[in-house]
Every structure is written in C-alpha cells, then in structure tokens.
Amino acid sequence: MKTQIIRPFDPWKSPYCTCPKKFSLDPYTGCAHNCIYCYATSYIPNFYFPRRKKDLLKKVLKDCQKIPENSLISISNSSDPYQPLEEKYQEFRECLKVFQNFNFKILIITKSNLVLRDIDLLKKLKCAVTITITTFKREILKKLEPETPNSEERLKALKILSENKILTGLRLDPIFPYLNDDEIEEIVKRVKEAGVLHIVASTFKPRFDSWKRLERTFPKVAKKLCSLYFEKGQKIKNSFYLPQQMRRELMEKVFEICQKYQIPFSTCREGFLNLKTSKSCDGSHLIT
Numbered sequence: 014m015k016t017q018i019i020r021p022f023d024p025w026k027s028p029y030c031t032c033p034k035k036f037s038l039d040p041y042t043g044c045a046h047n048c049i050y051c052y053a054t055s056y057i058p059n060f061y062f063p064r065r066k067k068d069l070l071k072k073v074l075k076d077c078q079k080i081p082e083n084s085l086i087s088i089s090n091s092s093d094p095y096q097p098l099e100e101k102y103q104e105f106r107e108c109l110k111v112f113q114n115f116n117f118k119i120l121i122i123t124k125s126n127l128v129l130r131d132i133d134l135l136k137k138l139k140c141a142v143t144i145t146i147t148t149f150k151r152e153i154l155k156k157l158e159p160e161t162p163n164s165e166e167r168l169k170a171l172k173i174l175s176e177n178k179i180l181t182g183l184r185l186d187p188i189f190p191y192l193n194d195d196e197i198e199e200i201v202k203r204v205k206e207a208g209v210l211h212i213v214a215s216t217f218k219p220r221f222d223s224w225k226r227l228e229r230t231f232p233k234v235a236k237k238l239c240s241l242y243f244e245k246g247q248k249i250k251n252s253f254y255l256p257q258q259m260r261r262e263l264m265e266k267v268f269e270i271c272q273k274y275q276i277p278f279s280t281c282r283e284g285f286l287n288l289k290t291s292k293s294c295d296g297s298h299l300i301t
C-alpha cells in the first residue's frame with residue numbers, strides 16, 4: 014500500500030520507541046510555534062516558516078481510501094495541526110471532515126486551544142487529544158515556546174474537551190533539569206483536575222541545532238547541562254540523552270507524582286518500561 018501524505022509513522026528506528034503501529038499526518042510543512050527545543054528543525058528545511066501542502070485534501074482523501082479500517086492516525090509528529098496557518102485556512106478542519114467518512118482512530122497532538130473550534134467534529138470521531146504543557150511560568154514559556162498559546166489557555170482547553178467527553182492526555186515533554194523540573198507536580202495536579210486521563214513524559218533530547226538554541230536562550234541552564242549531555246550522557250541516533258541514572262530519577266519522580274494523583278503514566282523514548290501504568294505511551298489506548 015503506497016500512500017502520499019498519511020504515511021506509516023517512522024520513529025527512525027529509535028531503540029526506545031514504544032509507539033504502537035500507526036500512521037502519521039502533518040497537515041502543514043513546518044511550524045510557527047517556534048519552540049526552541051523542536052527536533053523537526055533538524056530534518057525539515059525552513060521549518061519555522063510554515064507553508065501549506067499542495068492538494069492536501071485530495072491526497073488525504075485518496076490515502077484514506079487505501080488505509081485499513083480502524084488504523085491509528087497520529088496528527089502531527091513534525092508540526093502542529095493547530096498552528097496559526099490553521100486559523101486562516103482551516104485545512105485541518107477539512108481533513109477532520111474527510112475522516113468522518115472513515116473508521117479510523119485519530120490521535121491529535123497540539124499546543125493550541127484552537128482545537129476547541131473543532132469540538133463538533135471531534136465528537137463524531139474515534140479520537141483523543143493530547144496537549145503539551147511544559148511550564149506555567151510565563152517568563153520561561155515566552156522563551157521556550159514563543160509563539161504558542163499560553164499554558165493556562167491549554168489547561169482550559171483540556172478541561173473543556175474533557176467536559177465534552179473528548180478523551181484527553183498530557184504531553185509533559187520535554188523536561189529540562191534546572192528549567193522546568195520543579196513544576197512537575199503542579200502540572201500533573203492541575204491537568205488531573207482538568208480531566209486528563211493519561212500522561213506521557215520525556216526528557217529533553219537535543220540535536221545540534223536545538224542545543225544551539227537552548228544555549229542562546231537559556232545560557233545558564235545550558236552551561237549546567239552541557240557536560241551532562243555531551244560527556245556523561247549518551248548519543249542515540251541523532252539525539253543526545255542525559256545520563257541514564259539522571260533520566261531514570263526524573264522519570265521516577267514523574268511516575269510517583271502520577272501515582273499520587275492516580276493518573277496513568279508512560280514515558281516517551283526513555284526505555285524505562287517498568288515505569289509504565291498506561292496501556293500505550295502515546296495515549297492511543299484511550300481511543301476505543
């Protein structure tokens with residue numbers, strides 16, 4: 014089966030990836046949210062200058078006709094479907110309309126409360142929405158994810174989605190030592206109150222370009238982390254990892270907090286399978 018735009022999800026043969034078999038769709042190329050830690054900048058040219066895709070809807074419809082029923086489609090892994098372009102062009106909304114005619118499981122990953130606009134369509138699909146929250150501190154957020162809706166808006170979106178019986182998860186990703194690791198409990202507590210059913214957490218795993226952006230934006234934090242990543246840590250494929258013990262301690266911390274608030278938990282590409290209480294890492298198990 015050869016598809017054009019909804020492609021089999023490719024985790025670059027990451028040894029730690031525990032994702033179920035799924036497809037991936039990016040309605041736009043690039044992303045205007047400008048998160049400094051974004052890894053997609055390392056393989057998509059002019060990433061921070063997003064653009065529309067030619068004949069998106071035609072291609073989506075064609076691919077939907079080829080993909081087996083009940084497949085999982087993850088949207089998006091290398092962009093945000095609810096970035097500013099979507100406000101203007103509504104192309105992802107049109108994709109959601111196409112999905113209404115098929116029997117797929119749709120997993121949406123976003124940082125934007127624009128997802129609320131589409132509640133009417135989401136209600137009619139087998140879907141879950143995972144929203145990323147990394148910090149509630151505005152001064153950090155402004156530098157870390159400069160063009161995104163603020164975290165309070167995202168929290169509100171999680172609450173409204175949950176009230177509308179749309180299944181929700183949180184991506185607590187990435188966690189940086191010395192930057193946002195002191196907010197883990199606050200984030201978990203508040204999303205639990207908002208009705209979130211699953212949390213997936215991951216540590217920052219820079220590639221060269223995202224590391225440079227961290228150095229420019231948070232020089233003091235980068236100074237503390239430099240030897241941890243580049244001397245004591247590991248390189249896996251194109252990403253640098255913190256030392257294993259440090260990652261384990263961070264993930265154990267999130268695990269224990271999630272246990273305290275009775276919320277299922279998993280990690281993303283960390284390799285600590287014993288720290289898992291959710292049935293899937295990406296939240297797709299929520300969709301039935």
Ligand code: SF4
Pocket residue numbers: 044045046047048050051052053090091092093124
């Ligand atoms: S929202 Fe996601 S895809 Fe967009 S810049 Fe941020 S990390 Fe990259």
